[in-house]
Amino acid sequence: MSEKVMIFSEVKNFTQDLIDWQKKLGRHDLPWQKNRTAYRVWLSEIMLQQTQVSTVLNRYDEFLKIFPTVERLGAATVDEVLAQWSGMGYYTRARNLHRCAQSVMTDHDGVFPSDPKVLESLPGIGRSTAAAVAVFAYGKRAAILDGNVKRVLARIWGFDQDLTKTLHTNQLWSHAENLLPHKKSDLIAYTQGLMDFGATHCTQYQPACIDPQKGSCPFKKSCVAYLSERINQIPLKVKKVKVEKIDMTWWVMIHQDQVLLEKRPEKGIWAGLWCFPESQELVKEPSQAMPAFKHVLTHRQMTIKPIKVHLKKRVRLQENQQWFSLNDVGGLGLPKPMSLFLKSLDLVRDGE
Structure with missing residues (x-):
């Protein structure tokens, strides 16, 4: 045709x-x-x-x-x-x-x-x-x-x-x-x-x-x-991309006045930005589940579940991880929900 x-x-x-x-x-x-x-x-x-x-x-x-x-x-x-x-x-x-x-x-x-x-x-x-x-x-x-x-x-x-x-x-x-x-x-x-x-x-x-x-x-x-009364039909609406639902865990690890962040991979969601680790294997201190919240991207609906841990000593860093002073975090490339999350909380005093 x-x-x-x-x-x-x-x-x-x-x-x-x-x-x-x-x-x-x-x-x-x-x-x-x-x-x-x-x-x-x-x-x-x-x-x-x-x-x-x-x-x-x-x-x-x-x-x-x-x-x-x-x-x-x-x-x-x-x-x-x-x-x-x-x-x-x-x-x-x-x-x-x-x-x-x-x-x-x-x-x-x-x-x-x-x-x-x-x-x-x-x-x-x-x-x-x-x-x-x-x-x-x-x-x-x-x-x-x-x-x-x-x-x-x-x-x-x-x-x-x-x-x-x-x-x-x-x-x-x-x-x-x-x-x-x-x-x-x-x-x-x-x-x-x-x-x-x-x-x-x-x-x-x-x-x-x-x-x-x-x-x-x-x-x-x-x-x-x-x-021709086709204002709502032109331009042609193609089939919408299916919205992917994603569950994400943030490990909010704090030691004194510093927080542990990791740089995300160069491909995928928030590529190259700093974010909380999504997994941890070495922490033994008690953790505190914080209220989950949603963040919507164009084709993704994310449910983010933060878990806060106050560390007595620093954990061993992976290659893409780094400790940052809470005063310095604002100068990093952060995803929007990270920025809002950090601004809404006093991560050092909260819970202590």
């Missing part, structure tokens, strides 16, 4: 209408929109992958204070980068961020390339991120196609094919490139407009055409999804 090839009809003045919308109603005061250097744009784009704007707003300036330049970021240790990333999730992004900064320093003389294809060859930079950096930092003509943009274009043109398939995504990429404005002066407003419109108006749930509190949609009269 041959795959359907989409023919995109013309939506009159779409590109110009989106530019006009962005200039009037789009976002103009986000911190990464000021002093748009390639480093600042790249950092914001990586942070905004799979993380809400509200969260990034709280972390972006903090991160820049510690790592104000790509040189400083590349010279840091991966643990220092993970520590600053802690709480934002998807930690592979932080490791790629560090690797990318090192690559820019060693392979590109400390300057981000302006060519989208070259940018795309750097660690952690996909096609859409490369285009965003090229457009915002260098004024290059390149198309973006992140999740928000896919939703906007798919709805307006009624593209109801499975976007997990390369063939269909490539069709949408070609369409996105055809929609680019020809005037260099319009590229930033158009690209920002696509991002803003998808994030604030053409949202996944209750978009502006359904919820008037979000504002009016300038494309209502031409949007195929709206006119």
Whole structure:
């Protein structure tokens, strides 16, 4: 059975209408929109992958204070980068961020390339991120196609094919490139407009055409999804990944004012971060079971059961383990539930 090839009809003045919308109603005061250097744009784009704007707003300036330049970021240790990333999730992004900064320093003389294809060859930079950096930092003509943009274009043109398939995504990429404005002066407003419109108006749930509190949609009269009453069916919803349930035990071992942590493997959940050991064989002191709690990741639901042990003497360390002062733990790369757990307890005095 041959795959359907989409023919995109013309939506009159779409590109110009989106530019006009962005200039009037789009976002103009986000911190990464000021002093748009390639480093600042790249950092914001990586942070905004799979993380809400509200969260990034709280972390972006903090991160820049510690790592104000790509040189400083590349010279840091991966643990220092993970520590600053802690709480934002998807930690592979932080490791790629560090690797990318090192690559820019060693392979590109400390300057981000302006060519989208070259940018795309750097660690952690996909096609859409490369285009965003090229457009915002260098004024290059390149198309973006992140999740928000896919939703906007798919709805307006009624593209109801499975976007997990390369063939269909490539069709949408070609369409996105055809929609680019020809005037260099319009590229930033158009690209920002696509991002803003998808994030604030053409949202996944209750978009502006359904919820008037979000504002009016300038494309209502031409949007195929709206006119055919398929807003909730486009983009096509593929079958959800089954959520895995995981039971995890944390051995919270304390000696005087120090706590034992171990660095997790480089692959798997919380790869490369510091966490409590999940097993122990040498401890003979009485243990205290603490209240279990849940932590939900995208495809995993975890039930974490902490067990606290106050040690009279230190246990023998394994290769990936280390004792840390409680005052120093905050400077490590920790999973979010670890940070919250440590903040909620005084592990030395509690129970003594």
